[in-house]
Amino acid sequence: MTKTLTMDKPDDRRRLDHMAQAVIGKPLDRPDGPLKVSGTAPYAAEYEIENCAHGVLLRAATMGTVKSLNRAKIEALPGVLGVFSSDEFLRNPAQGMAGEAPVQGVGEVAYVGEVIGLVVAETFEQARHASYAFAPEIEPAGHIVDPEAVEPEPQDSEAVDQGDLAGAMRDASHSVDVVYRTEGHAAAAMEPHASIAVWDGPKLTLYGAYQMLKFNRKELADSLGLDEADVRIVSRYVGGGFGSKLGISQEGIAAAVAARGLGRPVSVVMTRQQVFESIMRRTETKQHMRLAADAEGRLTGLGHESLISNLPDEEFAEPVPQSTHFLYGGENRKISLNVARIHRPAAGSVRAPGEAVGMPVLENAMDELAHAVGIDPVELRKKNLPECHPETGIPFGTRKYAECMDEGAKRFGWADRNRVPGGLREGEWLIGHGMAGASRVNMTETAKARVTLSANGTATVETDMTDIGTGSYTVLGQVAAEMLGLDPAKVEVKLGDTDLPPGSGSGGSIGASSCGSAVFLACEDVRTQICEALGCEEADLTLKDGEAVTGNRRMSLADALGADELTGEGEFNPGETSEDYAQAGYGAYFCEVAVNSVTGETRVRRMLGVYAAGRILNEKTARSQCLGGMTWGIGTALTEELVHDERNGKIVNRDLAEYHVPVNLDVPQLNVVFLEEREDAACPIQSKGIGELGFCGAAGAITNAIYNATGVRVRDYPVTLDKLLAGLPD
Amino acid sequence: MKTTLKVNGEERELEADSRVSLLDALRNHFRLTGSKKGCDHGQCGACTVMVNGRRINSCLTLACMHDGDEITTIEGLGTPGSLSPMQDAFVRHDGYQCGYCTPGQICSATAMLEEAKAGWPSVVTEDLESRPDLTDEEISERMSGNLCRCAAYPNIVDAIREVAE
Numbered sequence: 001m002t003k004t005l006t007m008d009k010p011d012d013r014r015r016l017d018h019m020a021q022a023v024i025g026k027p028l029d030r031p032d033g034p035l036k037v038s039g040t041a042p043y044a045a046e047y048e049i050e051n052c053a054h055g056v057l058l059r060a061a062t063m064g065t066v067k068s069l070n071r072a073k074i075e076a077l078p079g080v081l082g083v084f085s086s087d088e089f090l091r092n093p094a095q096g097m098a099g100e101a102p103v104q105g106v107g108e109v110a111y112v113g114e115v116i117g118l119v120v121a122e123t124f125e126q127a128r129h130a131s132y133a134f135a136p137e138i139e140p141a142g143h144i145v146d147p148e149a150v151e152p153e154p155q156d157s158e159a160v161d162q163g164d165l166a167g168a169m170r171d172a173s174h175s176v177d178v179v180y181r182t183e184g185h186a187a188a189a190m191e192p193h194a195s196i197a198v199w200d201g202p203k204l205t206l207y208g209a210y211q212m213l214k215f216n217r218k219e220l221a222d223s224l225g226l227d228e229a230d231v232r233i234v235s236r237y238v239g240g241g242f243g244s245k246l247g248i249s250q251e252g253i254a255a256a257v258a259a260r261g262l263g264r265p266v267s268v269v270m271t272r273q274q275v276f277e278s279i280m281r282r283t284e285t286k287q288h289m290r291l292a293a294d295a296e297g298r299l300t301g302l303g304h305e306s307l308i309s310n311l312p313d314e315e316f317a318e319p320v321p322q323s324t325h326f327l328y329g330g331e332n333r334k335i336s337l338n339v340a341r342i343h344r345p346a347a348g349s350v351r352a353p354g355e356a357v358g359m360p361v362l363e364n365a366m367d368e369l370a371h372a373v374g375i376d377p378v379e380l381r382k383k384n385l386p387e388c389h390p391e392t393g394i395p396f397g398t399r400k401y402a403e404c405m406d407e408g409a410k411r412f413g414w415a416d417r418n419r420v421p422g423g424l425r426e427g428e429w430l431i432g433h434g435m436a437g438a439s440r441v442n443m444t445e446t447a448k449a450r451v452t453l454s455a456n457g458t459a460t461v462e463t464d465m466t467d468i469g470t471g472s473y474t475v476l477g478q479v480a481a482e483m484l485g486l487d488p489a490k491v492e493v494k495l496g497d498t499d500l501p502p503g504s505g506s507g508g509s510i511g512a513s514s515c516g517s518a519v520f521l522a523c524e525d526v527r528t529q530i531c532e533a534l535g536c537e538e539a540d541l542t543l544k545d546g547e548a549v550t551g552n553r554r555m556s557l558a559d560a561l562g563a564d565e566l567t568g569e570g571e572f573n574p575g576e577t578s579e580d581y582a583q584a585g586y587g588a589y590f591c592e593v594a595v596n597s598v599t600g601e602t603r604v605r606r607m608l609g610v611y612a613a614g615r616i617l618n619e620k621t622a623r624s625q626c627l628g629g630m631t632w633g634i635g636t637a638l639t640e641e642l643v644h645d646e647r648n649g650k651i652v653n654r655d656l657a658e659y660h661v662p663v664n665l666d667v668p669q670l671n672v673v674f675l676e677e678r679e680d681a682a683c684p685i686q687s688k689g690i691g692e693l694g695f696c697g698a699a700g701a702i703t704n705a706i707y708n709a710t711g712v713r714v715r716d717y718p719v720t721l722d723k724l725l726a727g728l729p730d
Numbered sequence: 731m732k733t734t735l736k737v738n739g740e741e742r743e744l745e746a747d748s749r750v751s752l753l754d755a756l757r758n759h760f761r762l763t764g765s766k767k768g769c770d771h772g773q774c775g776a777c778t779v780m781v782n783g784r785r786i787n788s789c790l791t792l793a794c795m796h797d798g799d800e801i802t803t804i805e806g807l808g809t810p811g812s813l814s815p816m817q818d819a820f821v822r823h824d825g826y827q828c829g830y831c832t833p834g835q836i837c838s839a840t841a842m843l844e845e846a847k848a849g850w851p852s853v854v855t856e857d858l859e860s861r862p863d864l865t866d867e868e869i870s871e872r873m874s875g876n877l878c879r880c881a882a883y884p885n886i887v888d889a890i891r892e893v894a895e
Contacts, residue, residue: 192769
């Protein structure tokens with residue numbers, strides 16, 4: 001019997017707090033750690049498959065209509081087994097949770113860098129050499145690539161027009177009316193996209209680097225016209241995702257098509273340049289911010305109107321104002337999101353779509369308002385926390401935003417901050433302090449899991465959930481260990497295989513809560529079976545250290561189970577609490593930067609993030625997620641930007657030498673603090689998403705600190721030195 | 731062509747195309763997939779191995795150039811049941827998340843400690859005359875050729891500092 005829970009009302013039982021093992025939340029090491037640090041954890045391209053041929057993807061350097069591929073020349077090269085291209089090939093990856101094929105067919109090249117073929121050879125070196133000879137004939141098409149050169153499509157789902165913002169701006173004692181820009185971002189996960197396709201008759205197994213297997217299986221089957229039951233995807237270890245591996249991608253389909261054609265397995269690994277060019281980018285944004293406030297700084301109006309871009313026929317639209325809808329009050333509101341249909345590469349989810357770029361800008365505008373009003377930026381924010389969702393009127397879930405700001409201010413020494421922009425100097429360095437809020441909507445997704453408890457005191461957790469570095473192996477084992485009273489070392493977690501019960505997948509910070517809840521429910525199912533075997537009530541059953549206690553009886557699991565093993569199944573579903581409560585994770589960042597007054601170089605000297613995200617399932621892995629998020633904030637603030645050739649939209653800086661992700665020396669010893677919280681409205685384990693929260697708004701604290709250091713307000717991300725130099729004080 | 735490499739203490743014969751990089755020789759020919767390919771252009775450091783004790787990007791060198799050389803990969807530093815001190819420190823300090831850059835980080839860190847011990851300066855070393863102290867800034871600078879997109883940098887520095895002490 002599957003134990004199913006649909007979250008139609010908050011679950012305030014908080015059962016994990018009442019278990020005896022006391023391992024939940026503990027900063028345990030990752031069980032997959034020894035495999036990862038010894039190089040023995042297998043990633044997608046590393047499965048040893050007999051007779052496997054190697055494929056290299058072929059790109060189009062020009063937009064337009066493909067007239068011919070120079071197959072004959074390539075196929076004549078040494079070792080080449082074939083050149084493949086078909087109507088099944090993907091224009092770009094599937095969007096997250098699509099569950100169906102993305103746009104297929106590569107006869108019309110929609111963007112520079114689109115993959116239009118695959119060459120397969122006996123060895124990688126032969127395939128790579130052959131790829132250099134690829135010279136397709138393409139009749140050029142003059143597609144528009146400038147997002148401001150087309151009439152954008154409004155996204156009704158994000159549009160709010162409440163009261164009279166123009167009037168509020170007119171009547172305001174203080175106001176901010178500014179335009180910010182952010183450039184595109186690349187996920188740049190360290191493992192390039194890779195797939196090995198293996199056919200066994202009509203059945204296809206794909207060893208791939210994917211985040212959301214139950215959706216990816218559907219997307220792969222749909223793309224190839226297969227029955228879903230004939231498709232298996234294995235992704236036990238994924239070398240980073242950050243959204244880039246949400247949907248089935250080009251190399252997977254190409255490998256499958258080629259393997260089918262050749263009758264042997266084919267491995268395809270994207271080059272780093274191909275990942276940059278043909279995997280989802282985060283859109284650039286242009287954000288018009290308007291804030292109207294009374295004399296004390298209480299918001300009377302708020303406007304956040306954004307221009308973003310994507311290819312035609314892509315439904316995804318970066319939800320820039322996602323947290324703006326509810327974070328601050330102001331009765332007169334105008335929020336909009338407009339999509340320019342242009343021919344830069346496809347835009348999709350990159351870590352924290354929406355808040356990643358919307359929050360820093362909102363928090364910059366709040367900083368500008370704090371200066372206009374002349375009050376502490378923390379005080380301004382606390383003055384403007386709405387009682388309920390300011391647009392829908394629904395209540396908030398847990399919201400410790402103010403507590404995060406207060407705790408952060410205290411720990412950082414905010415009271416001793418520099419108060420005069422450009423006024424604090426150490427030699428040639430200008431020192432500045434800044435803060436910003438963190439907010440990320442909390443979401444969950446249907447997830448199933450199976451848990452088997454054996455009489456020998458071990459347990460197995462199974463779901464097709466992935467661990468993309470997020471700690472799924474660790475926290476799912478911890479939930480089971482807590483519920484079943486086991487040392488976590490006795491729990492084996494099996495993930496990343498569509499043969500296992502379908503979990504939520506990793507994306508949108510849904511994984512730990514959704515799959516953790518499915519594991520929790522499966523364990524409840526096991527506990528119910530133990531109670532039946534023992535003839536006791538659930539409330540009277542204690543499981544601890546591999547023993548069962550009920551009433552005055554203590555026994556080994558072997559005696560308690562009444563069987564060699566018991567298997568429980570759990571299914572978690574989001575429900576009405578998703579609509580009834582405005583759920584989000586919150587936090588606050590405080591940051592000190594030094595800006596060189598001669599060169600304009602910015603160094604982040606110290607940074608603190610205080611977060612409240614419901615129950616923390618593992619303090620160590622949660623902290624690591626936030627360290628990563630804050631580092632992404634450093635990249636967004638200072639270095640990361642996709643540069644497009646204005647003639648054809650091509651991503652010019654398509655590698656890791658030219659697209660600058662933060663390196664070790666760019667990142668100081670960051671401080672992360674979690675506040676105790678339980679979110680009953682989210683799920684039965686009271687957690688909220690943490691993987692993206694630590695990034696949402698982080699860049700804003702850094703850029704606010706740059707303003708504080710220099711007196712220069714740069715409204716064009718990233719804040720590179722060229723944008724600062726002209727305005728720096730002498 | 732034929733090349734003899736001493737990989738993790740064991741002599742290995744490679745009969746392969748002269749275009750095979752050291753990284754691809756390890757991964758595709760010797761099935762030592764611990765060394766990772768993140769960019770194939772020497773930009774990310776995921777492929778870092780030690781050649782005759784010095785750390786290099788194995789994607790930037792051809793296998794056939796290493797006849798007789800001693801190659802140490804992550805597999806040669808320790809095994810899941812018997813981790814090296816650096817590998818163990820990375821686990822305890824959570825000096826990784828997805829794990830893909832990790833073998834390169836660990837090979838790099840292991841060799842870097844020897845460089846520091848030998849007194850090699852770095853770009854952040856103030857005084858080039860005396861032996862540099864391995865401060866956090868020195869560790870960070872010396873590890874900046876190894877990208878980590880999960881951004882475990884503070885934990886990586888913690889792990890290395892502990893082993894250095």
